[in-house]
Amino acid sequence: MTIKPANRISEVKEYYFSKKLREIDEMRQQGIDIINLGIGNPDRSPSDAVLEELTFSAANKGNHGYQSYVGIPELRNAFSEWYKKYFQIELNPANEILPLMGSKEGIMHISMAFLNKGDQVLVPNPGYPTYASVSNLVEADMVTYDLKEDLNWQPDFEELEKLDLSKVKLMWVNYPNMPTGANATLELFEKLVAFGKKHEILICNDNPYSFILNDNPLSIFRVDGAKDIAIELNSLSKSHNMAGWRVGMVGANPTFTQYILRVKSNMDSGMFKPLQLAAVKALALEKDWYEEVNKEYLERRELVWEIMDTLKCKYDKNQSGMFIWAKIPDSIDSAIDLSDKILNKAHVFITPGTIFGKQGDRYIRISLCSKQEVLKESINRINNA
Numbered sequence: 001m002t003i004k005p006a007n008r009i010s011e012v013k014e015y016y017f018s019k020k021l022r023e024i025d026e027m028r029q030q031g032i033d034i035i036n037l038g039i040g041n042p043d044r045s046p047s048d049a050v051l052e053e054l055t056f057s058a059a060n061k062g063n064h065g066y067q068s069y070v071g072i073p074e075l076r077n078a079f080s081e082w083y084k085k086y087f088q089i090e091l092n093p094a095n096e097i098l099p100l101m102g103s104k105e106g107i108m109h110i111s112m113a114f115l116n117k118g119d120q121v122l123v124p125n126p127g128y129p130t131y132a133s134v135s136n137l138v139e140a141d142m143v144t145y146d147l148k149e150d151l152n153w154q155p156d157f158e159e160l161e162k163l164d165l166s167k168v169k170l171m172w173v174n175y176p177n178m179p180t181g182a183n184a185t186l187e188l189f190e191k192l193v194a195f196g197k198k199h200e201i202l203i204c205n206d207n208p209y210s211f212i213l214n215d216n217p218l219s220i221f222r223v224d225g226a227k228d229i230a231i232e233l234n235s236l237s238k239s240h241n242m243a244g245w246r247v248g249m250v251g252a253n254p255t256f257t258q259y260i261l262r263v264k265s266n267m268d269s270g271m272f273k274p275l276q277l278a279a280v281k282a283l284a285l286e287k288d289w290y291e292e293v294n295k296e297y298l299e300r301r302e303l304v305w306e307i308m309d310t311l312k313c314k315y316d317k318n319q320s321g322m323f324i325w326a327k328i329p330d331s332i333d334s335a336i337d338l339s340d341k342i343l344n345k346a347h348v349f350i351t352p353g354t355i356f357g358k359q360g361d362r363y364i365r366i367s368l369c370s371k372q373e374v375l376k377e378s379i380n381r382i383n384n385a
């Protein structure tokens with residue numbers, strides 16, 4: 001007897017990193033010491049105040065039950081205050097903020113809430129692979145749109161206007177952009193909101209990188225009337241070194257929030273209360289927290305630039321977020337080729353841009369989530385290889 005999986009997963013490949021990490025594990029089991037510069041997993045600690053609150057609240061015997069699907073009011077208030085302070089945006093904590101277990105789950109919830117089978121979704125190329133895999137999981141039809149270096153990795157609105165957009169229901173955007181590091185501008189958000197309104201397309205901005213190597217966090221809600229057509233995801237994973245905690249949020253108008261809640265409340269329950277209380281502390285951190293986080297990333301960035309220079313890759317020095325994205329030399333066949341060569345010869349793993357879409361074929365991406373000694377060791381290994 002064979003039990004077959006659902007058709008919806010036949011289109012979804014195993015997440016690239018889980019496959020690659022297994023390969024790296026196998027090499028490690030053979031005794032090979034591999035440095036992984038691929039994944040954007042912040043290696044530094046959350047603030048002491050956050051850790052103390054978690055421990056303190058976890059010791060409270062009354063804090064271990066199910067929690068509300070919409071998060072505790074203190075957390076929704078803290079997100080609202082955070083948006084006010086750092087993005088100059090008013091989001092009503094009663095009905096415009098929904099805490100999530102990271103922004104990644106929000107991509108699924110939003111897709112489940114808004115897309116019917118056969119609806120079209122605009123997905124950036126290159127882009128975070130989850131937009132594509134979730135679109136497949138919900139059996140929507142994916143239409144990729146190119147981000148190009150000569151447009152500073154922004155959508156080409158002229159090209160988009162040439163498409164038949166009548167079946168497009170939703171567009172994924174992500175600024176500051178991963179993997180390219182391109183930053184958001186108010187002008188770009190204005191164009192996106194206007195595009196969404198003109199064609200009745202829900203614009204979803206995935207915004208987890210606005211505090212990393214970026215002096216001016218920007219929300220799509222800065223555009224007048226954006227709440228009518230846009231949704232924004234945010235997260236504490238990168239900004240507060242809390243990736244393993246799974247704390248994020250979606251901001252949306254009360255109607256959209258209710259649609260998303262209808263999905264979420266049927267899929268998971270509220271987050272562990274001590275996590276929520278500690279997240280409240282994280283959201284109340286002052287500017288010096290973000291400055292301290294960025295001070296280290298600035299130093300690491302210099303070393304990553306050195307790796308890119310060693311590999312003769314070209315990059316823009318104004319990138320935001322926790323990766324450096326660089327173009328490989330013309331003499332190299334492909335990014336996968338270069339990545340495999342570096343893995344096999346120098347035992348350093350660097351992400352090939354190909355995994356983010358065809359537009360990433362001639363690019364590689366290095367994460368800033370390794371300590372400076374590790375980056376220096378990578379430079380030595382690559383030089384020696």
Ligand SMILES: Cc1ncc(COP(=O)(O)O)c(C=O)c1O
Pocket residue numbers: 040101102103104105128174178206208234235236237243247248
């Ligand atoms: C563009 C983008 N969106 C979302 C996520 C998921 O982040 P979270 O930890 O908030 O789920 C990532 C993580 O790598 C990302 O790069």
